[in-house]
Amino acid sequence: MMKACTAADIMEKVFISAHTDTSVFDLVHYFVKSKISAIPIVDDDQVLVGIVTDADLLYKKIKPHVPHYVNLLGASIYYNGIGKYHKGFKKLMACTAGDMMTKDVIIAAPEADVxxxxxxxxAEHLKVIPIVKNNRIVGIVTRYHILDELYKEFGEE
Structure with a gap:
C-alpha cells in the first residue's frame, strides 16, 4: 500500500440528503428507489443536523405497532385490532425526518484514515458515516465503499 487512503478518496460525493420537514413517506421513497441505507438530514445551509437509517424506520416506529394475532381454527384473530395497526402506520407516514432522525451522529473529516x-x-455497528468539513456534509462513506477499497487494495497485491 502506497499512501494511507482517506475518507475523501472513497466517499460518495453525490448523495441524497433531506430536511427535517421531509415526510417519512418521501424518505421511504428515497430508500426504496435509490437502494440506500441512510439519509443525512441537513438544514438550509447543508449543515448536518441528524441522520435517518432504514433501521430507524423499521424498528423505532413500526415494530411496536405490528398487530398481535392468534390463529384460531384457521382464522387470524387480531387482539390488538387491525385498525390500530393501520392507524399506527398512518401516524408513522405523517412523521417527518426531524421526528425520526438520530441527532447524535458519528461523523468523520475528509482526511480520516479509511x-x-x-x-x-x-465497533459502533454503523452502515454509514457522513463526512463533514466546516460543519457541512461533503460526502458519505458506507460499508460498500470500505469493502470496495479493500477489494481494490488486495487485488493489486
Whole structure:
C-alpha cells in the first residue's frame, strides 16, 4: 500500500440528503428507489443536523405497532385490532425526518484514515458515516465503499 487512503478518496460525493420537514413517506421513497441505507438530514445551509437509517424506520416506529394475532381454527384473530395497526402506520407516514432522525451522529473529516473509519463502523455497528468539513456534509462513506477499497487494495497485491 502506497499512501494511507482517506475518507475523501472513497466517499460518495453525490448523495441524497433531506430536511427535517421531509415526510417519512418521501424518505421511504428515497430508500426504496435509490437502494440506500441512510439519509443525512441537513438544514438550509447543508449543515448536518441528524441522520435517518432504514433501521430507524423499521424498528423505532413500526415494530411496536405490528398487530398481535392468534390463529384460531384457521382464522387470524387480531387482539390488538387491525385498525390500530393501520392507524399506527398512518401516524408513522405523517412523521417527518426531524421526528425520526438520530441527532447524535458519528461523523468523520475528509482526511480520516479509511482503516480508522472501518474500525469505527464495526465497533459502533454503523452502515454509514457522513463526512463533514466546516460543519457541512461533503460526502458519505458506507460499508460498500470500505469493502470496495479493500477489494481494490488486495487485488493489486
Amino acid at each position: 482503516e480508522q473509519l472501518a474500525g469505527v463502523m464495526v
